[in-house]
Amino acid sequence: MLDRETVEKVALLARLKLSDEELATMTDQLGKIVGYIDQLSELDTDNVEPMAHAVELSNVFKSDEARPSLDREAALSNAPKKDDECYRVPAVLGE
């Protein structure tokens, strides 16, 4: 089962701020999801090759030709905050 600390850690990594209440709900719901998926571990996969991809395709390539990109205006159009050139985000401190 999923414990509260794990959910807190995942939330931190995803830069999500959860209230105590939300944390409790998430722990319960995420726990159920992980538990559901975990049923798969009941299967014996000792002799099964690990699968890297769900489709049996490989080597799909494009050629190396540059094409026009989006207009800057269009590229920035959905940004909550922007200036004439860039997306603006809360200050990223340090490196």
Added chain:
Amino acid sequence: MSIEFETIIGLEVHVQLATESKLFCRCSTKFGSPPNTQTCPVCTGSPGALPVMNRHAFDLSLKTAVALNCEIPKFTKWDRKQYYYPDLPKGYQISQFDLPMSQHGYLEISDSKDRFETKKVGITRAHLEEDAGKSMHDEAAGKADSRIDLNRTGTPLLEIVSEPDMRSPLEARAYLDELKLLLTYINVSDCNMQEGSLRVDANVNLHLQTDDGKVATPIVEVKNMNSFRAVERALAYEVDRQLAHWKKTGEKIGDVPKQTRGWDDSAEVTKAQRSKEESSDYRYFPDPDLVPITTTDEQVAKVRDSLCELPAALRSRLVKEQSITPYDAGVIVNQGRAVVDYFLEVAEGCGDGKQASNWVQRDVLKNLKENEQTIDQFGMSATSLAALVKSVKAGDLDNSRAGEVFEYMLANGKDVVASMAALGIEKVDDSALDDLCRELLAANPKVVADVQGGNQKAIGALIGQAKKKNPNVSPNDIRGKCLAMIAEMS
């Protein structure tokens, strides 16, 4: 208290592959365009956008991996490396985790001044990944925002990870120099550090020999080094710092989490940065949007066969076939293949590798540097220079005037014969030389007496006089002839 220790260095190099378009879309990779003018839904991670792998980027990485003596697995795939940062719009970077496109190679490094022994530095792996965007911090204006430019997002990078096989900052520098030279020779990257086409992170710690046995200091990752010289200096600083820190605290590997430190070039120190997230925190998983890549032995063999002669092989060939020193071979090979070809043409044309090397290094390279030219723009063909060297070797042109002829040839685009004629240079025949020497000795009895008294250097006073009478005479011939005549007198 002095203590014996060994420095352990491993390097991670990110190199931008020389493609026209990005790794998974067709936006241009051109450097220096206005912010956010080279993006598309794939770059910005818009819902529904599908990345497709750039064939050329894979070919370039394959070429590099083969040149680095790597094994090329038959199967490689893409993984998502999850982390949140404003310049990473998708919330993950497409990279390669457990099945990289190449691994277990090596790069040989040596020092032409023999400051360390020639060694093979292991290459743990080289894998492909996409670059992130750029954050700009408007600190000066005191604004609270950071500005994000996503032009760089999705640019193809090859991350080349070395084994911790280097034992000094000097070896680390040699590795970087050799790697850059190799990448430039095989044309996979312009390796321009100023434009971010080549970036270096270093892992360093010390193995100390103490009374209680061997002790390792905590491994530190050093970042923010914007030149190879900065890497060398940052590592040297870090060695001193870790030794001092260990003496003070006794802290050893495992006592503290891995630390990241940034090099401050003006202060010449490394400074602690925020602690690095554990590798498992990146929560890698296979990217479902991209299919795997398979490579056959035939493909790898073909790449191997098509590789040009690599710098190391070229250096040993020059030493062996042209009888020049490893140092000279290094200087010439470092200039790039075009200069090597020019040198070889001169060497073969005049039949003297050593002289060709002298001329190319002293006159040609100096001239190119002064005029900020490349060898293709140089105004004298290798054939012309070979003819000049040949004239000097044959004694038709005295060494003392060869530089003058070189300048004339270069300035006027004339061959050596025409240039010598234009400068009035002709070989002084033996009888003319005899006459001149006899005349000089007769006019300078004191010099003759000095030489007879054992001061051979006194003859030097005659050289200037001889040159005045006939600028074509060779100082060496005058010296030799006059000494011989004085010897006959007594």
